[in-house]
Every structure is written in C-alpha cells, then in structure tokens.
Amino acid sequence: MAKSKSALVTNTVKINDRCQLVNLRLNNETEFSYAGGKYIIVNSGIEIAPEKTAKRAYSIIKKEGDNVLLSALQLKDGVGSQFINKLVVGDEVPFSGPWGKLTLQKDHSHHQIIATDTGISAALGLVTSNEIQPYLSKSKLFWFRPETNQFLSDNFVLETLPEGLGDVTIQSIAEINDEERQGQAQEIANHIHREAGTHYYLVGDGHMVLTIKDKLISLGVTEEQISMEIFFNKPAKP
Ligand SMILES: Cc1cc2nc3c(=O)[nH]c(=O)nc-3n(C[C@H](O)[C@H](O)[C@H](O)COP(=O)(O)OP(=O)(O)OC[C@H]3O[C@@H](n4cnc5c(N)ncnc54)[C@H](O)[C@@H]3O)c2cc1C
Structure with a gap:
C-alpha cells in the first residue's frame, strides 16, 4: 500500500466560485520524487463507503522548493473537489505520491x-x-x-x-x-x-x-x- 504523507496548506487564492489555488508546503523530510507532469493522490478523509475514504488525484501545477501548487474544479456534489476548494491555511493534507507517467521524454527534441x-x-x-x-x-x-x-x-x-x-x-x-x-x-x-x-x-x-x-x-x-x-x-x- 502507498505510504501516506502529509503537507501543510500555506496559502489559498480564489480564482472564481468553482476553483481555488492551494499552496502546500511539504515537510522537508518527506520523500518527494518530483518531475513536471506528476500528480498526488489526496486523501480527503471523507468516508464514501464503509472503511473507504475519497482519495482523488490532483496534478502539480508547479513546484518551487518545498512548495507545490494545485487546484481543483469544484464539481456538483464532488467530494474530492469540494475538499480541495474548502482547504484553508493551516490545514494538513494527507496524500500519497507523486505519481504519473506524463513526464518529459528526453529522447525527443x-x-x-x-x-x-x-x-x-x-x-x-x-x-x-x-x-x-x-x-x-x-x-x-x-x-x-x-x-x-x-x-x-x-x-x-x-x-x-x-x-x-x-x-x-x-x-x-x-x-x-x-x-x-x-x-x-x-x-x-x-x-x-x-x-x-x-x-x-x-x-x-x-x-x-x-x-x-x-x-x-x-x-x-x-x-x-x-x-x-x-x-x-x-x-x-x-
Ligand atoms: C492523473 C489525474 C490528475 C488529475 N488532476 C486534476 C487537477 O489537477 N484538477 C482537477 O480539478 N481535477 C483533476 N483530476 C480529477 C480529480 O482526480 C477528480 O476526479 C475530480 O476532482 C472529481 O472528483 P470529485 O470527488 O469531486 O467528484 P466525483 O464524484 O469523483 O466525480 C464526479 C464525476 O465527474 C467526473 N470528472 C472528473 N473531473 C472532471 C472534470 N474536470 N470535468 C467534468 N467531469 C469531471 C468524474 O470522472 C466523475 O464521473 C485528475 C485526475 C487524474 C486521473
């Protein structure tokens, strides 16, 4: 099973009614093998079935030092997207990753x-x-x-x-x-x-x-x- 990690919300910026940017600061001891195009899986902690919480993928828009930026489009009744859009400074966000195969293929020019x-x-x-x-x-x-x-x-x-x-x-x-x-x-x-x-x-x-x-x-x-x-x-x- 993927190891659960956690990051701290240090800033949020509202883009519009359905979308906010969330800046997460990684604990500097957290192993985070990043490459552009990867995503993390956020565990909202919200139970959607017995012993099953909603875990959703969100891509990293950019990473600067220990800071990663992500954003979710709020979907009607969407548990994961609502979780991201309700985050406030100081919240802890459990996640796994980064994951993904959409990374730069350096064998092409x-x-x-x-x-x-x-x-x-x-x-x-x-x-x-x-x-x-x-x-x-x-x-x-x-x-x-x-x-x-x-x-x-x-x-x-x-x-x-x-x-x-x-x-x-x-x-x-x-x-x-x-x-x-x-x-x-x-x-x-x-x-x-x-x-x-x-x-x-x-x-x-x-x-x-x-x-x-x-x-x-x-x-x-x-x-x-x-x-x-x-x-x-x-x-x-x-
Ligand atoms: C690799 C990966 C990276 C992702 N990165 C992002 C990201 O950076 N930002 C982001 O907002 N979402 C991203 N998603 C989608 C995200 O993981 C969730 O599926 C989405 O937020 C819906 O989750 P929910 O719990 O709110 O709603 P749910 O109840 O799980 O979803 C409701 C329905 O909406 C569909 N859906 C998902 N996304 C959209 C969309 N954009 N428009 C219309 N319908 C949609 C779902 O497939 C599902 O059928 C990513 C998905 C993957 C697989």
Missing part, C-alpha cells in the same frame, strides 16, 4: 503538450519543470477548454508560462460531453504540426484524448511518441 479542460494543470507542471528547460523553445502548449471554463483562468495560465516557451494556443471547444467534441478532437489532431523527433503529451478529457491519439497514429505518429493521462471520461476497463 520537440515536445507538444495538448491539454483539454482541467488537464491544463498537468500541462503547466510539464512546462514549468526544470527538465523541459533545454527544450523550451522547441516546446508548444495547446489548451482546449469551453468558453464557460471555470477552472484556471486564461490570465493565470499565461502568467504561469515560462519565458522562452516555443508557442502557446488557447482555444474554445464545445462543453464537456457535447457530441461536437469528437469532430473537434479530429480537427485538433489534423492541425497539430507533425515533425520527426516530436513527443506528444495528451491530457484531460478521455473522449478527446483517445480520439486525438488514434488520429495522430493514423497520420503516422507512433505509440512511442505519445504519452497520455486521462482525468475524466476514462474508457471502462474490459
């Missing part, structure tokens, strides 16, 4: 990070990481979110980006679970510049991420060139 919705948190983790620094000018970030987005604001995202990032695109798409998203995912994949030596990082809505992946593969990109993390709309396990 170019990096294209394609995030939808809340997937921008992991995308920011990647572009603010130390590992990406030598590749920054050859890295591009795409963020697709609905017009009504209530997660991190465009301004926050733009202000968080490191200087020297190759390119950034923020574009509106249909609402989550709208049928139009399938066609939009195909279009996104068609327009992504394909270049030898590029690694693609897909993160966010499973319906879109999987469509983009399939389309990229049909256009000649290999499985090895793609890393993927699905935040929601995961396909059911066979």
Whole structure:
C-alpha cells in the first residue's frame, strides 16, 4: 500500500466560485520524487463507503522548493473537489505520491503538450519543470477548454508560462460531453504540426484524448511518441 504523507496548506487564492489555488508546503523530510507532469493522490478523509475514504488525484501545477501548487474544479456534489476548494491555511493534507507517467521524454527534441479542460494543470507542471528547460523553445502548449471554463483562468495560465516557451494556443471547444467534441478532437489532431523527433503529451478529457491519439497514429505518429493521462471520461476497463 502507498505510504501516506502529509503537507501543510500555506496559502489559498480564489480564482472564481468553482476553483481555488492551494499552496502546500511539504515537510522537508518527506520523500518527494518530483518531475513536471506528476500528480498526488489526496486523501480527503471523507468516508464514501464503509472503511473507504475519497482519495482523488490532483496534478502539480508547479513546484518551487518545498512548495507545490494545485487546484481543483469544484464539481456538483464532488467530494474530492469540494475538499480541495474548502482547504484553508493551516490545514494538513494527507496524500500519497507523486505519481504519473506524463513526464518529459528526453529522447525527443520537440515536445507538444495538448491539454483539454482541467488537464491544463498537468500541462503547466510539464512546462514549468526544470527538465523541459533545454527544450523550451522547441516546446508548444495547446489548451482546449469551453468558453464557460471555470477552472484556471486564461490570465493565470499565461502568467504561469515560462519565458522562452516555443508557442502557446488557447482555444474554445464545445462543453464537456457535447457530441461536437469528437469532430473537434479530429480537427485538433489534423492541425497539430507533425515533425520527426516530436513527443506528444495528451491530457484531460478521455473522449478527446483517445480520439486525438488514434488520429495522430493514423497520420503516422507512433505509440512511442505519445504519452497520455486521462482525468475524466476514462474508457471502462474490459
Ligand atoms: C492523473 C489525474 C490528475 C488529475 N488532476 C486534476 C487537477 O489537477 N484538477 C482537477 O480539478 N481535477 C483533476 N483530476 C480529477 C480529480 O482526480 C477528480 O476526479 C475530480 O476532482 C472529481 O472528483 P470529485 O470527488 O469531486 O467528484 P466525483 O464524484 O469523483 O466525480 C464526479 C464525476 O465527474 C467526473 N470528472 C472528473 N473531473 C472532471 C472534470 N474536470 N470535468 C467534468 N467531469 C469531471 C468524474 O470522472 C466523475 O464521473 C485528475 C485526475 C487524474 C486521473
């Protein structure tokens, strides 16, 4: 079983009614094997079944020294997202991790990070990481979110980006679970510049991420060139 650790809330910043940024300070003795793109699993302590508490994954937007920044989009009746959005300075947050496979693939020279919705948190983790620094000018970030987005604001995202990032695109798409998203995912994949030596990082809505992946593969990109993390709309396990 994963070892439970704990961090202290040292700051919160309200972005809007459904989202606050939470700064956690790690105990300096806590083992924390970080790389940009990773997430932690927060244990809310809220019982959702006998002897089962709600544990949810939240990606690290950035890490500076012992401080990690994360954020959750408040979902209606969502236990985990409500827990994050109610945290106040001084709270202790039990967690495990960091975990994740969406980390920088240094065997590629170019990096294209394609995030939808809340997937921008992991995308920011990647572009603010130390590992990406030598590749920054050859890295591009795409963020697709609905017009009504209530997660991190465009301004926050733009202000968080490191200087020297190759390119950034923020574009509106249909609402989550709208049928139009399938066609939009195909279009996104068609327009992504394909270049030898590029690694693609897909993160966010499973319906879109999987469509983009399939389309990229049909256009000649290999499985090895793609890393993927699905935040929601995961396909059911066979
Ligand atoms: C690797 C990973 C990293 C993640 N990082 C973040 C993060 O940085 N910020 C963040 O807000 N969430 C993130 N999530 C999603 C998060 O773990 C929870 O699933 C989410 O907060 C909902 O939990 P809940 O207990 O509030 O609601 P639940 O009752 O568990 O979820 C309700 C339903 O909403 C779906 N859902 C989850 N996320 C969304 C969304 N963005 N939009 C619409 N529906 C959704 C769930 O799949 C579920 O069907 C991440 C998920 C994964 C797997």
